[in-house]
Amino acid sequence: MVGQVHIGNGCSSLSIHQPYQQDYTGTTPPPSDTPCPVHSLYIPIHPFLPFQIHFNLPLITLYFILQHQRFPTMAATGETQPAKHQEVGHKSLLQSDALYQYILETSVYPREPESMKELREVTAKHPWNLMTTSADEGQFLNLLLKLINAKNTMEIGVYTGYSLLSTALALPEDGKILALDINRENYEIGLPIIEKAGVAHKIDFREGPALPLLDQMVGDVKFHGSFDFIFVDADKDNYLNYHKRLIDLVKIGGVIGYDNTLWNGSLVAPADAPLRKYVRYYSDFVLELNKALAADPRVEICQLPVGDGITLCRRIS
Numbered sequence: 001m002v003g004q005v006h007i008g009n010g011c012s013s014l015s016i017h018q019p020y021q022q023d024y025t026g027t028t029p030p031p032s033d034t035p036c037p038v039h040s041l042y043i044p045i046h047p048f049l050p051f052q053i054h055f056n057l058p059l060i061t062l063y064f065i066l067q068h069q070r071f072p073t074m075a076a077t078g079e080t081q082p083a084k085h086q087e088v089g090h091k092s093l094l095q096s097d098a099l100y101q102y103i104l105e106t107s108v109y110p111r112e113p114e115s116m117k118e119l120r121e122v123t124a125k126h127p128w129n130l131m132t133t134s135a136d137e138g139q140f141l142n143l144l145l146k147l148i149n150a151k152n153t154m155e156i157g158v159y160t161g162y163s164l165l166s167t168a169l170a171l172p173e174d175g176k177i178l179a180l181d182i183n184r185e186n187y188e189i190g191l192p193i194i195e196k197a198g199v200a201h202k203i204d205f206r207e208g209p210a211l212p213l214l215d216q217m218v219g220d221v222k223f224h225g226s227f228d229f230i231f232v233d234a235d236k237d238n239y240l241n242y243h244k245r246l247i248d249l250v251k252i253g254g255v256i257g258y259d260n261t262l263w264n265g266s267l268v269a270p271a272d273a274p275l276r277k278y279v280r281y282y283s284d285f286v287l288e289l290n291k292a293l294a295a296d297p298r299v300e301i302c303q304l305p306v307g308d309g310i311t312l313c314r315r316i317s
């Protein structure tokens with residue numbers, strides 16, 4: 001497998017794939033509790049490329065793949081035309097684009113802080129913009145954090161920082177966000193806007209894969225039960241691994257939010273639906289996560305069809 005790189009996973013979740021996933025064929029998923037080794041090679045060609053590519057992959061094929069990554073639900077529905085909605089960050093599972101636009105224009109954009117609007121617009125120009133948290137979900141997170149009086153929080157999966165900014169704006173002056181991402185470059189796109197908004201002092205950004213850091217924190221009792229809120233929006237194949245650790249780190253009564261738990265609606269696609277390989281692959285992890293969360297007596301849950309689906313878990317024991 002000389003000269004192969006694995007880049008990205010699915011819609012709205014960039015995953016830098018780990019060595020154990022090399023040669024992924026869709027039939028041999030990686031061990032579910034294998035800690036993420038530090039990625040050895042990172043080539044930011046495009047975040048949604050689901051599988052390993054050969055360096056000599058013809059450009060035309062690459063172009064074809066990139067075009068189709070933008071409309072991952074097409075495969076699930078058998079549509080032949082891309083969805084009409086072109087809103088950046090559009091991940092609504094609403095069947096009506098017009099209704100989604102109505103929500104954005106009536107309730108979201110008019111109340112969106114200027115800094116978030118600016119970050120959304122800057123992110124829209126970035127080639128991986130489909131990864132960004134949608135504006136309606138950003139608004140939801142902001143209100144949720146205020147409702148639960150969150151002060152000490154964590155975010156796994158920052159990208160350019162839209163959800164991070166919505167969190168930072170919601171927290172009190174002495175609030176904190178431990179922000180984890182393998183890619184600092186994208187975070188730095190949003191950082192000047194976050195600084196201008198006067199909330200950068202709340203953010204402790206750490207570059208690197210999240211799991212090893214979580215393991216360190218789990219090994220230190222001072223972090224146990226210390227987080228009011230944790231937002232997970234990163235590599236789906238590690239969500240269960242994250243949950244195993246985060247459950248110790250979030251306080252009793254605190255909330256973990258897992259993003260993309262409806263995975264483009266692919267979870268209910270028939271077995272023979274022509275899903276793209278990466279959608280099918282990550283769909284199994286999301287299905288496994290949803291089942292595990294529903295059966296976990298340590299949390300109360302609520303799965304909301306906001307964005308690409310967000311499952312809130314309130315720790316109760």
Ligand SMILES: C[S@@+](CC[C@H](N)C(=O)[O-])C[C@H]1O[C@@H](n2cnc3c(N)ncnc32)[C@H](O)[C@@H]1O
Pocket residue numbers: 012013014015016036131132133156157158159160161162163164180181182183186208209210211233234235
């Ligand atoms: C969907 S994006 C996050 C979007 C972000 N919440 C926003 O509001 O724009 C997923 C992010 O997860 C990061 N990521 C992927 N694998 C990761 C890992 N193992 N540890 C930490 N971050 C990871 C990617 O670099 C990417 O920036």
